[in-house]
Amino acid sequence: xxxxxxxxxxxxxxxxxxxxxxGPRARDLHRLAEALAAGADGGxxxxxxxxxxxxxxxxxxxxxxxxxxxxxxxDLDALCARLRxxxxxxxxxxxxxxxxxxxxxxxxxxxxxxxxARHVLDAVSEVLVAIEQALPARSRALAAELAGDSAPAGPxxxxxxxxxxxxxxxxxxxxxxxxxxxxxxxxxxxxxxxxVQEQRFDLALLDMIMPGLNGDEVLKGIKADPALHALPVxxxxxxxxxxxxxxxxxxxxxxxxxxxxxxxxxxARIGACLxxxxxxxxxxxxLAAVEKELTIAREVQASILPRRFPPHPAVEGGGLMVxxxxxxxxxxxxxxxxxxRIGVAVGDVSGKGVPAAVYMAMVRTLLRxxxxxxxxxxxxxQRLNDQLSADNDRGMFVSLFYGxxxxxxxxxxxxxxxxxxxxxxxxGGGVEWVxxxxxxxxxxxxxxAYHDAALxxxxxxxxxxxxxxxxxxxxxxxxxxxxxxxxxxxxxxxGAGPEDLLAAVLAAVRRFEAGQPPxxxxxxxxxxxxxxxxxxxxxxxxxxxxxxxxxxxxxALDAYFRRMEVPAAAxxxxxxxxxxxVATVVxxxxxxxxLTIRIERTxxxxxxxxxxxxxxxxxxxxxxxxxxxxxxxxxxxxxxSYDHDGTFNRLRLMKALA
Amino acid sequence: MKVEIxxxxxxxxxxxxxxxxxxxxxxxxDRLRGVLDDGAAQVVIDMSALTFISSSGLRALxxxxxxxxxxxxxxxxxxxxxxxxxxxxxxxLLRIFPVHxxxxxxxxxxx
Numbered sequence: 001x002x003x004x005x006x007x008x009x010x011x012x013x014x015x016x017x018x019x020x021x022x023g024p025r026a027r028d029l030h031r032l033a034e035a036l037a038a039g040a041d042g043g044x045x046x047x048x049x050x051x052x053x054x055x056x057x058x059x060x061x062x063x064x065x066x067x068x069x070x071x072x073x074x075d076l077d078a079l080c081a082r083l084r085x086x087x088x089x090x091x092x093x094x095x096x097x098x099x100x101x102x103x104x105x106x107x108x109x110x111x112x113x114x115x116x117a118r119h120v121l122d123a124v125s126e127v128l129v130a131i132e133q134a135l136p137a138r139s140r141a142l143a144a145e146l147a148g149d150s151a152p153a154g155p156x157x158x159x160x161x162x163x164x165x166x167x168x169x170x171x172x173x174x175x176x177x178x179x180x181x182x183x184x185x186x187x188x189x190x191x192x193x194x195x196v197q198e199q200r201f202d203l204a205l206l207d208m209i210m211p212g213l214n215g216d217e218v219l220k221g222i223k224a225d226p227a228l229h230a231l232p233v234x235x236x237x238x239x240x241x242x243x244x245x246x247x248x249x250x251x252x253x254x255x256x257x258x259x260x261x262x263x264x265x266x267x268a269r270i271g272a273c274l275x276x277x278x279x280x281x282x283x284x285x286x287l288a289a290v291e292k293e294l295t296i297a298r299e300v301q302a303s304i305l306p307r308r309f310p311p312h313p314a315v316e317g318g319g320l321m322v323x324x325x326x327x328x329x330x331x332x333x334x335x336x337x338x339x340x341r342i343g344v345a346v347g348d349v350s351g352k353g354v355p356a357a358v359y360m361a362m363v364r365t366l367l368r369x370x371x372x373x374x375x376x377x378x379x380x381x382q383r384l385n386d387q388l389s390a391d392n393d394r395g396m397f398v399s400l401f402y403g404x405x406x407x408x409x410x411x412x413x414x415x416x417x418x419x420x421x422x423x424x425x426x427x428g429g430g431v432e433w434v435x436x437x438x439x440x441x442x443x444x445x446x447x448x449a450y451h452d453a454a455l456x457x458x459x460x461x462x463x464x465x466x467x468x469x470x471x472x473x474x475x476x477x478x479x480x481x482x483x484x485x486x487x488x489x490x491x492x493x494x495g496a497g498p499e500d501l502l503a504a505v506l507a508a509v510r511r512f513e514a515g516q517p518p519x520x521x522x523x524x525x526x527x528x529x530x531x532x533x534x535x536x537x538x539x540x541x542x543x544x545x546x547x548x549x550x551x552x553x554x555x556a557l558d559a560y561f562r563r564m565e566v567p568a569a570a571x572x573x574x575x576x577x578x579x580x581x582v583a584t585v586v587x588x589x590x591x592x593x594x595l596t597i598r599i600e601r602t603x604x605x606x607x608x609x610x611x612x613x614x615x616x617x618x619x620x621x622x623x624x625x626x627x628x629x630x631x632x633x634x635x636x637x638x639x640x641s642y643d644h645d646g647t648f649n650r651l652r653l654m655k656a657l658a
Numbered sequence: 659m660k661v662e663i664x665x666x667x668x669x670x671x672x673x674x675x676x677x678x679x680x681x682x683x684x685x686x687x688d689r690l691r692g693v694l695d696d697g698a699a700q701v702v703i704d705m706s707a708l709t710f711i712s713s714s715g716l717r718a719l720x721x722x723x724x725x726x727x728x729x730x731x732x733x734x735x736x737x738x739x740x741x742x743x744x745x746x747x748x749x750x751l752l753r754i755f756p757v758h759x760x761x762x763x764x765x766x767x768x769x
Contacts, residue, residue, distance in 0.1 A: 350717040351680070351714045395718075395720050396717065397720065416748075421748065440753055440754070441720075441750060444720055468713070472712075519681075
């Protein structure tokens, strides 16, 4: 170990120690990660090994220049904890990917890659040990070291001594204090038990025979208390008490010390006990760090899911994923394939933990890459299956449902690779299960065939895709939520919007579980078909008078103009005119509750109509903002007219096409 | 979950009792691997007492089935309750795992 830092410059000294102790190990790790990446270059594990390399590079860079430790006045313990956490971040990534690479390489017979991966994993352990060597543990022992106490040879701690003999107590207190320990001495068992309950100790030395409670009874009391049972206990006994010593060791005592005391033995046994306790603390803090990384992995997993359903006038949708305690492999996705087709997918990767999350990210990326070519769902699953099963001796797979909704017609084409049957909630309240083709889970067998099937959504119908977390949720009596209960929820919410439907499903499942912790991720996607225009050459869209609705209107107009092949020179000003007219209604709503936009082709151009149910407008009296807005609209189109039929205001806009 | 295994020549007969959840899937995978390491060429599994199977449980079965198939062996199932049968049906796994009505039929097919 390098020399301990002086008390007046603790932070700088710690950083120096990190550079000196951790630096060489981090550079070793980086070198080995480079070798691994070079060996796997161009192969199936190229992506994973380059992630490992990136994390190892980050590690080496961090050790050379530790991040954000500029508060010299801060609490030293807190700074060390943060430094420890930051340094471990990349290591967790290297370890997760490294274990994955090792398993795959072993399975695929890539012996050289597997060896390289093993070296990398060994190097991770060495860096972890180096970090613990460089950073003071949060135990009093090392705090005392840092404070610059006359450095003792072994670890020091806070020790309780319980012995009824004044002489023995005196000897022990004197000796242990000189060794650097903090000592509390008591003379009977009951006081000893009270002391360990009230104060924090690193070790207790208990005499076997004491007035009141004997040492073995105090030991039993300590081991029976969940808050205390990790406290190491050393029994003090006369040499002829072998039987009692054995009983105490069996009852959980760490060790024993024979009387009269031998200093060498005393130092060795106390040192060993404290060291064991310190390592246990190190282990616990490492576990806490890993737990924290898992939380981050869960957040990353959730963040790659799409946030918003693609805006489209004919359909609305939403998704929901609630991860269980472990990082799981559920995912969902929705995306526009072209103006009128939306892809929707839900999948559930086998297993849990970091490998499942990594596999899930891969599946989602591959699916998007394949689906955006506009292939049929069955063809997509077929390609995905061939890619995933080609080198898959780990036996990982994904149940995957993928469908394409044609928003103009309501036709829904889908393929089901071993996933739960989705449900269709008809506008009238009936619930149907989407018939499966019983095709195989994706990624199991190369060359498996997948089949397309189709159904039609009528306006007002909803489609719900979900994972096991819904139907396999268990109540305290271990009964499953099941599809019948799901059907009841859907029937009870016929006509509800997707977000309300998702919330209702989640609430019903949680109510059913009655506090049982969920064992699986819970994922759902809901979409409701509003219905497209009867004639695709016409455009019609209803809005509520709210400026945020314009965000929904613009893409729908774009899609319509593209479909109708309207040149930008006409589409752009007409879009602006409609947007301005809508904004005018919203601002000067005159009590309007609804807005409808219609467009159709006429002989020489496009005729648009903005209709609202507010008070009639008097164009002659229109001035100020309102007048300016309308004047602006007029300059964008070729002709404009306004009328009121007793119920609706209609602003008609004509744009000629060259 | 309880697993019992008996050997009948080249056939290993297993009984799974209870829930094959993610929590016990690793242990189950180890048991299956052990059976194959011991040289079983065919596996017959009684699922009449199996009440739940997770995707990790399916994974263990698939990995073992793939390994067995290299030597021409299969995993034969019988006694599937309706919910378990539906899991195998929906996941398309009936293409990989032959399902039999009775133990005798399964043992006969494996022989």
